[in-house]
Amino acid sequence: MVDFELSEEYQELRKTVADFADEVVAPVSSKHDEEHSFPYDVVSQMADMGLFGLPFPEEYGGMGGDYFALALSLEELARVDQSVAITLEAGVSLGAMPIFRFGTEDQKNEWLPKLTSGRALAGFGLTEPEAGSDAGGTRTHAHRDGGQWVINGNKEFITNSGTDITRLVTVTAVTGQREREDGTTKKEISTILVPSNTAGFTAEKAYNKVGWNASDTHPLTLKDVRVPESNLLGEEGRGYANFLAILDEGRIAIAALATGAAQGCVDLSVKYAKERSAFGQNIGKYQAIQFKIARMQARAHTARLAYYDAAARMLAGKPFKTEAAIAKLVAGEAAMDNARDATQVFGGYGFINEFAVARHYRDSKILEVGEGTTEVQLMLIARELGL
Structure with missing residues (x-):
């Protein structure tokens, strides 16, 4: 039998988030949209509800739920305010999830409790001025020097990258070249964890966007940014x-x-x-x-x-x-x-x-x-x- 009915647990979650959206998010949405201001109080209450930890195990500070629970919550939030919903989506899917999927235990233990609590946000720096859907256009590069990665480049349209609670951005960077069978070369792209307080890392002025005005979005500049080699996320060359x-x-x-x-x-x-x-x-x-x-x-x-x-x-x-x-x-x-x-x-x-x-x-x-x-x-x- 095919059954599309939500379980009681999912229904309760959906109702809880729907009520929160109607009673807390909706009344301040117009204000934040007009002012282009980040809704810190709303995000703090979402953190108290455990929304940022929904699909993560309890051992990393999560709620022990699953990705569908996150999806249900996003649907209810976006019903009244897409900016708030994308803040949660990017914080979980792009900020914390890469660390959960590909990080070492040390990386998970260092970063996930902060991110799943919602008291800290992370972004993912993929898009560049000349590289969006086409990763081959990636120009940000990183090389090793004295046990560190040295990163230089620019990123565009990075969500959650410049708030007062942003603590980390994972960036893609070219770390080498691989020769193909036909004799041509292909860029090897890796992902590297860059704490937002690292020297040389700058979140530039926020964009003046058409929409999602209460969502935090910045271009990023990385100039001789140095982080430990251990900040490599996942296998080298497998970042993209x-x-x-x-x-x-x-x-x-x-x-x-x-x-x-x-x-x-x-x-x-x-x-x-x-x-x-x-x-x-x-x-x-x-x-x-x-x-x-x-x-x-x-x-x-x-x-x-x-x-x-x-x-x-x-x-x-x-x-x-x-x-x-x-x-x-x-x-x-x-x-x-x-x-x-x-x-x-x-x-x-x-x-x-x-x-x-x-x-x-x-x-x-x-x-x-x-x-x-x-x-x-x-x-x-x-x-x-x-x-």
Whole structure:
């Protein structure tokens, strides 16, 4: 028997986070969005709830849960505020998870209790001015010198990299060259842990973004940054390959976040359609509005099923790379499409930033770009089909 019902434990978690989102996050979302300010108080309360430790074992300060628990929490947070949701997603998936998956015991014991507690944040420095989806363009490089790595380079669009509680950024860097069978060479990319207080590490001025304004995002400069050789994360030369595995998991989390955004647009539109009157009756009585919102709900439901399926495969130890790509593709497009339609339902009010649908409209576009563009997801799906 196929059963898509959540267990009682998952249902309780979902309700707890949903209540927190409605009662704590939503009331201050507009303020932080307008001010482009990081919601430290909200993040602190999320830390108290154990959200940053959800998918990690208790021995490292975690809650002993799983990745699906994280996904459910992200969906509920993103329903009201994508900036808060991406702060959690990046803190767990990009900040702590690489250390948990590939770190030594010493690295795990040093960093995971801080990160799983939510009292410290970490970022992952992959993207560069000329290297996003194309890792071959990576120019940041590192070499050994006297028992240390010396790192030079620049990173772009790095989440959680410049807050007052940021303590670490894991960076990708070229650490050598490998000769291929055809005689050409390929860059060997490794990942290295860089504490944020390291000399030469600078989080430059935060970006002035279209959306996710309460999320912390900076370009980074690394100039003769020196860290111990023991800060190598995982096997030398396997950094990018390892990060691709992290991205597969992360796509499930981003799909959950996007599903929450899509559902948030539905909820706002239903409420508005019942309250707003035109030509003598609520606009929700008109079939044009009904059909628009019905399509929005269908998108959110489909996105949810997609990420549930990918998460179930992951937790069962089955291949899930393609399903994660499908979930990210479907959910990202659902969020953007629903944001556009919700803005139409709200009419002129949908174009006013104090209304949450306007924030969703600005926020949702990045869901078709970040952590693997729509085109990358299509490429992965097509590749699985043998094309």
